[in-house]
Amino acid sequence: MLAFPNCKINLGLYITKRRDDGYHDLETVFYPLKLKESLEIVPSKKTTLHVTGLHVHGEPEDNLVWKAYKLMKTKFPDKIPPFNIYLHKVIPMGAGLGGGSSNGAFMLQLLNDYCGLGLNKEQLSALALQLGSDCPFFIHNTPQFAEGRGEKMSPVLLDLSDYSIQLICPEIHVSTAEAFKAITPDPAPFDLRNLHKLPVEEWKDFIGNDFEEPVFKKYPELAIIKSELYEQGALYASMSGSGSAIFGIFPDSKKADLKADADHEDIYMHEGEAIKRKTKKKIADSEMAEAV
Numbered sequence: 001m002l003a004f005p006n007c008k009i010n011l012g013l014y015i016t017k018r019r020d021d022g023y024h025d026l027e028t029v030f031y032p033l034k035l036k037e038s039l040e041i042v043p044s045k046k047t048t049l050h051v052t053g054l055h056v057h058g059e060p061e062d063n064l065v066w067k068a069y070k071l072m073k074t075k076f077p078d079k080i081p082p083f084n085i086y087l088h089k090v091i092p093m094g095a096g097l098g099g100g101s102s103n104g105a106f107m108l109q110l111l112n113d114y115c116g117l118g119l120n121k122e123q124l125s126a127l128a129l130q131l132g133s134d135c136p137f138f139i140h141n142t143p144q145f146a147e148g149r150g151e152k153m154s155p156v157l158l159d160l161s162d163y164s165i166q167l168i169c170p171e172i173h174v175s176t177a178e179a180f181k182a183i184t185p186d187p188a189p190f191d192l193r194n195l196h197k198l199p200v201e202e203w204k205d206f207i208g209n210d211f212e213e214p215v216f217k218k219y220p221e222l223a224i225i226k227s228e229l230y231e232q233g234a235l236y237a238s239m240s241g242s243g244s245a246i247f248g249i250f251p252d253s254k255k256a257d258l259k260a261d262a263d264h265e266d267i268y269m270h271e272g273e274a275i276k277r278k279t280k281k282k283i284a285d286s287e288m289a290e291a292v
Contacts, residue, residue: 001114004036005102007091008137009165009240009247011158011195012207014188015180023133023149024180027188029156029195030098030137030144033165037090039065039103041110044084053089063087064104064131071130072111079115094173096241098138104131105138125151145193158196163235164250168225168258172244174215179242182214200249203236211242222246225258232256 010028017025037053047069049060060066065087073080085107091099105128112119119127121139128135133149144153190206198206216223222239225246229237234248234256248256 001110002038002040003106003110005039005091005099005106005138006036006141007033007097007099007102008134009033009167009245010096010209010238011203012190012192012238013209013211013241014192015183015185015210016188017185024183024185025148026150027145027147027192028150029158029192030134030146030150030153031158031160032138032141032143033097033167035091035097035167037099037103038086038088039106039110040086041083041107041114042086044082047082047085049085049087051087051089053087054092056089056093064100064135065107067131068104068107069111071127072108072115072117075127076115076117079117080111081115092169092245094175095169095245096174096239096243097167097169097245098134098241101132101135102138104128105135109139154193156193156196160200160249162252163200164252164254166229166234166248166250166255167240168229168246168248170219170221170225170244170246172219172222174219174243176242179211179215183210186210201235204230209239212239215239215243219244228258229256232258 008030011031013026013028015024015026019025049063049066051063056063065085069083069085087103089099091097093099108124108127111117112124125136125139128139129151133151136151137144137146137153140153143156143158145156146153192207195203195207222244226237226239229246229248233254234250237246237248239246
């Protein structure tokens, strides 16, 4: 069985409180994008994880796909058989696009469907939360206003299909933990539940990403990329999550031709068209990780 985990961007992101449990409360709008990976499960005598595409750092057991399998195997030991798991990575890591979280959430859904577990979205979301704060979003995978750790969600009537979205993904891995340490929480200056009421071209005057100031200070090239997107016609531009991906929302079929001297992937999407990509990154042809 095959699935295609996609990525997300954050439209506005405010860190509103540091919690006693070590997490932070936030407010954001998660918006799904078409950039997708492939995830396949095939019955086998033992469970293995095979990863190709972009290099994934760390041990196989740290991969959220593997953690999702182990979680379901623990909860349903008699219903989850061994699988060969094949993951092809396309979404850059450490970029604020939620690629790993998407992988984990889609793995839960694959196992639910293949093994006939009959779990509904609320039950899957509760399991996804055990993998990560933004994993439940990918169970719903529609525009959502998120608060709390990111797990409390409500639908947002937001449709950007009449626009083009350009993602710029520099080879910069931003540590989310370090980014949070640089934030001083404050109440959100704008209620993102009302974002759909504003024209996209007015967003820059009302919403922002709290991570931009500390991350741009450490990586000024990201600020340059954002500025160039605006200079070349973006209606709205921002960093996604804690970075390092920068996105621009343009009128349909428009995009920027960046001058920024950065080694990056340039990913361009608009309604009804396949993703166009040009990259200077080295992508692994066949990298395999195995966990038993």
